[in-house]
Amino acid sequence: MRSTSLYKMSAVIAVGALTLAGCGSRGGSPSSGSSTGGSSGGTVVEIGVDAPLTGSLAALGLGIQNSTDLALKTANKNNEVPGVTFKLVAKDDQANPTIGQQNATALVADSAVVGVVGPLNSSVAQSMQQVFDQANVTEVSPANTNPSLTQGPNWQTSPVRPYKSYFRVVTTDKVQGPFAADYVYSDLKITKVAVVNDGKTYGAGLAGTFSQEFKKLGGTVVVNQTVSDTSTDFAAVVSAVKSSGAQLLYYGGEYPVAGPLSKQLKGGGVNIPLMGGDGIQDPTYIKLAGAAAANGDYATVPGAPISTLASAKTFISNYNAAGYSAPYAVYGGYSYDAAWSIIEAVKAVVAANGGKVPSSSSDFRQKVEAAEQNVSFDGVTGHVSFDQFGDTGNKQLTMYKVENGAWDNGVKVGTFGG
Structure with missing residues (x-):
């Protein structure tokens, strides 16, 4: 979806099959702000979420937040990136582009944030894209479907990617x-x-x-x-x-x-x-x-119905066991995959830097953004990878x-x- 009004690494990342076992997440959904799952120690790397967490579309936004939270907790429990603890920073955009832009500015100002999952609404994404792109903060939406976000206003005749920091894991309108x-x-x-x-x-x-x-x-x-x-x-x-x-x-x-x-x-x-x-x-x-x-x-x-996918069984089981107060809803699996794609990008950057997070936050952000373009793994919703526009290869x-x-x-x- 969705709306409320109207890159590149030299080495291809080879990633094994996604492991979801042992999520380590318990309790209700995290409140807007920051939360940390099971800690693996080391440097704290923040991944933001922007979605409508209150208001008429909160049923969808909370599913995005909770599923991202589950991904980060899973990564921490499994020590997915040695030396890194992932932390969630959640922002409520209330499905409002102006608030979304303010949230993007706040997330960019936090030097520990390297990537953001969201938003839900295409018009909110339009208000955020330039803010994230100028700061090289990777943005991966689990829900935006308007073609212009990745292929520009002339997408029907002359597609041109407007922002190299923007990606999505759902197909377009x-x-x-x-x-x-x-x-x-x-x-x-x-x-x-x-x-x-x-x-x-x-x-x-x-x-x-x-x-x-x-x-x-x-x-x-x-x-x-x-x-x-x-x-x-x-x-x-x-x-x-x-x-x-x-x-x-x-x-x-x-x-x-x-x-x-x-x-x-x-x-x-x-x-x-x-x-x-x-x-x-x-x-x-x-x-x-x-x-x-x-x-x-x-x-x-x-996408295909998540309840029918063998690749989603562990996600569904772990989400239900986590005790979140809201269902994962239609974008839950995509939100988990969006978050995991950022985790994989971080993993690639850390591995290429001798097992350490780059000391410069701006350098770290640029490298994560470049690594995101080459992410490739088998996720909850199927195979996750991106084309030259930042669009998913999954057209189901x-x-x-x-x-x-x-x-x-x-x-x-x-x-x-x-």
Whole structure:
């Protein structure tokens, strides 16, 4: 996801299979600020987290924080980088780009921070990227899907990487939107859709790539509207959709709006499914829509269902055993992998420096940033590596459906356009 408005090392890092056993994490989720897992002694290296830890998207943000915390505690317990103890520094951006930029400035000012996991929202990432890049602080998002973050504003015609410090472990809306459009047209045999978005970076971008591909396939967009992310009354949208003959409503945005929109759509007598992206695939969506209205609705999420992956079994077991107060949610496995990628980069830098952390914090940051580009390992969500833009090589997506008041385990897993 996601939005609330709209490099290189000479040696390739060879990394063994990721080991998750013995997480050493107990108790509730860490509070915003700093926390340290099981200590392996030596130099303290900080990894930040930036996500909405309070507010309407906290269910997703806390999963990001907790999963990052678990990765750091696992690394400390296993002495993953001899002589280094990893410490978490968590920041709450409240899904607000201005706060996100302030958090980025604070994290950069802390010389012990070499990398950051996050943010959740694409528009928050836009406000942070330059701050991190100027300081060579590695940023790895487990959730951002807007293509421009890695390939620039002209990503459709002339992709250019704007910031070498920015990476992500989820595929982009360049793939997610068309994957959804193809499912609607080819699998559901639907030819007329209404498209609504919240006008923000993630929502508008996702709706745009969906619409473009749907029309390319031969479908028709009979309604195309934008609503505010603070909207609560969707009577005008419902009326327009009802008179249009649309067979499905595609929504670009997040569950705080999507849930009530689905509820009012069905309540207004428009009994068609609502479909969205990863921004709506959370139990909160069903609570807001009501189980009856949500049943039959769809959502795409980057990656295969984590509950079905053999590579995620230990992560899930350790997360549940850790006693966190919030679930790992849709981005938990990706957050663990994002954190682990920074840990691997730190490991490579320390190994190349005679087993010691570079004495200069600026030098350390530059070397970690360069090492991140060459990270390659088998993680919770699959193989983790980055292309020349900082994008993941994992292009898998899953289509989920609400059945009997809950998201199913995925009605289709696949890719689009490679």
